[in-house]
Amino acid sequence: MIEALGFFATSWIDPSLLVLTALGTLAGIYVGAIPGLSVTMAVSILISFTFKWEVNAALALIAGVYVGGVYGGARSAILLNIPGAPSAIATALDGYPLARKGLAGEAIGLSTVMSVIGGLIGVLALALAAPAISDIALQFNSRDYMLLGIIGILLVGTLSGESFAKGAFAGALGVLVGMVGLDPMTAEARFTYGSIDLMGGIPYIVAMIGFFGVAEALVQLENVGKTAVRQAISRIVPAWRDVRRYLRVGLRASGIGTLIGALPGTGGDIAALLAYDDARRSTKHPETPFGQGAKEGLIAPEAANNAAVGGAFIPMLTLGIPGDAVTAIIIGALFIHGLKPGPLLLSETPHLFWFMVGNLTLANLFLLVFGLTGVRIFTRIVECPRAILFPLIVVLSAVGAYAIQNNPVHIYWTLGFGVLGYLLKKYGFQVAPIILGVILGPMIDANYRRAMIGAREDLGQFLLDFVTHPISCILSLALILMLLAQTPAWRWLRVRLGRASGSG
Numbered sequence: 001m002i003e004a005l006g007f008f009a010t011s012w013i014d015p016s017l018l019v020l021t022a023l024g025t026l027a028g029i030y031v032g033a034i035p036g037l038s039v040t041m042a043v044s045i046l047i048s049f050t051f052k053w054e055v056n057a058a059l060a061l062i063a064g065v066y067v068g069g070v071y072g073g074a075r076s077a078i079l080l081n082i083p084g085a086p087s088a089i090a091t092a093l094d095g096y097p098l099a100r101k102g103l104a105g106e107a108i109g110l111s112t113v114m115s116v117i118g119g120l121i122g123v124l125a126l127a128l129a130a131p132a133i134s135d136i137a138l139q140f141n142s143r144d145y146m147l148l149g150i151i152g153i154l155l156v157g158t159l160s161g162e163s164f165a166k167g168a169f170a171g172a173l174g175v176l177v178g179m180v181g182l183d184p185m186t187a188e189a190r191f192t193y194g195s196i197d198l199m200g201g202i203p204y205i206v207a208m209i210g211f212f213g214v215a216e217a218l219v220q221l222e223n224v225g226k227t228a229v230r231q232a233i234s235r236i237v238p239a240w241r242d243v244r245r246y247l248r249v250g251l252r253a254s255g256i257g258t259l260i261g262a263l264p265g266t267g268g269d270i271a272a273l274l275a276y277d278d279a280r281r282s283t284k285h286p287e288t289p290f291g292q293g294a295k296e297g298l299i300a301p302e303a304a305n306n307a308a309v310g311g312a313f314i315p316m317l318t319l320g321i322p323g324d325a326v327t328a329i330i331i332g333a334l335f336i337h338g339l340k341p342g343p344l345l346l347s348e349t350p351h352l353f354w355f356m357v358g359n360l361t362l363a364n365l366f367l368l369v370f371g372l373t374g375v376r377i378f379t380r381i382v383e384c385p386r387a388i389l390f391p392l393i394v395v396l397s398a399v400g401a402y403a404i405q406n407n408p409v410h411i412y413w414t415l416g417f418g419v420l421g422y423l424l425k426k427y428g429f430q431v432a433p434i435i436l437g438v439i440l441g442p443m444i445d446a447n448y449r450r451a452m453i454g455a456r457e458d459l460g461q462f463l464l465d466f467v468t469h470p471i472s473c474i475l476s477l478a479l480i481l482m483l484l485a486q487t488p489a490w491r492w493l494r495v496r497l498g499r500a501s502g503s504g
Contacts, residue, residue: 017060021359024064025366031065032072032084039069039085043329055337055352060359062333066326067363070268070305071115071371078107078298080393082212086204086439087268087305089432090276092212094290094297101293105375109236110295111302112371113243114250118303119364121254122261122310127357130314140263142450143465147475148263149444152270153437154482164486167433170424174437175444177202184446197409204438206401206410207417211431213397214418217390219425236375242295249279249296250303257304261311268305268312269439275304310360317341317353394418 031042042065050058073085078095091111098107140148153171180191181201192198253275260271279290279300286294316327334341339352401414421431455462466476484490 017056017359018362020057020060021064021362022366022370024061024066025068025363026064026370028065028068028070029072029075029367029370032069032088033075039066039326042069043326050333055339056355058333058337059330059356062330063356063359064363064366066330067119067306067309067360067367068370070309071112071119071302071367074111074115074302075108078111079104081216082393083208085268086208086435087272087308088301089269089435090272090301091298093276093432094288094292094294097288097291097293098295098298103293105236106238107295107298108375109372110238110242110246111298112368113238114246114253114299114303115306115371116364116368117247117250118254118257118305118307119309119367120361121251121303122258122307123357123360123364124310125258125262125307126310126313126317126360127354130318130353139471141469141472142447142454143469143472144475145263146444146447146451147466147472147479148270149440149447151475151479151482152273152440153433153444154479163428166429170429170431170433171437174207174434174439175441176437177207177434178204178438178441179445184442185449197407202413202438203405203410204435206413207438208435209397209401210414210417211421211434213400214394214414215421215425215431217393217397218418218422220390236372246295246299249283250299252278252282253300253303254307257307258311260304261308262314268308269436271308271311272301272305273436275300306364313356313360317356 028039028042032039043062046058046062046065050061070085070087073083073088074091074095075084077083077088077092078099081092081096083089083092095107095111098104153175154168176191178201180198182188182199183190189199256275256278257268257271260274261268276297279296280294283290283294283296286296288294290297312327316331331341339349397414397418398411401410402408421434424431424434451465452462455465466472
């Protein structure tokens, strides 16, 4: 307990750490809210000029940006249906419909409170259960990560209205886009067709800006003459009864987010997706259908992706394995400062572990303050004339795509994805599965090939491993049940069971 209070004691001795954490959180919120400016990009830039700082100061600023950036993506997702980060894709599904009903202020306020609750639960798990959760994560092998990725792709299919086939097609299209570039194992070109510009692949941020930013602008330009919805911002801080009513959903989502975040290489995007699907399945009678402004669909992904932050620190600090892209960069920062994250970190430098716990706690408290301020300015964005707002979004999307790698080719890709996304939306396809396919596709590919190498490229042994290893067996059963749940026979069985229980 003495070490647990170390950061807070240090902060009062050196208030500059409090200031750095606060500034990092505030900056992270606005970086995360701008499509094209990812948290990973911001943290990597920070390391380039903080490597000469004292380690506590550098980590305080970086952790604040990380926490604020994960939350910030929800604001643009709610207001413009343009997620500022992949972890906010699920947030847009119900957050944007709430904004279109004039409830943007209420949606942002509720998402802020639940994000803080999820973040604090993730930090609590980091403080109390780091060794145990790390042991579970360590038992996952390549097969399990491959299965987890496939489950994520199929889950997005269930988010695509009533057509699972359309959702699966969109997810597969995203996987195809994610495969473009040099093979990470053999360095052979895949789907490049001799183009040097495609050798490096297509960044998922470019696809995200195009499919969400440009496509949404093209869709909304059809309604350019309509009057913008006046946003209700009289009540930003949510009422206690609303927090208490949706607390169960937030706690469930926080648990999912913490567990998924502790799995190396997953991150908040998968956590948010799984939490959204869990909320949709567990909420029997929502006031508003999911996808049309259900508050449960807003709360679940936001609580989960912020809880995943604390979860991602668990394998990073205890095993030296990054939980996501941001913690991979933070590992580099620790090495720069002469520290070695891994099993010996807790025994050799316990004060650093508790410093990170306290730092993340303070960042979440600052998130509550900053998250509930500036909302009135943000909500004015959706009240701007459409003839001005959406052409501006297209321009900013092009600038953001170019700024990723200063590559003008990315502008063409962004505009092309925007037109494709517009056409897909016109025919009833959702674009969220495409983006998640782009992100999860390379992970599925790499882990499949590692699993085949582990099975000595014997297909029989490869398939046998799915039923002889407990974790693989459980995930395989979950995948099979997920596919069966989309068949007419399953729906017929549910109807029969419902009638039988009703008559009983």
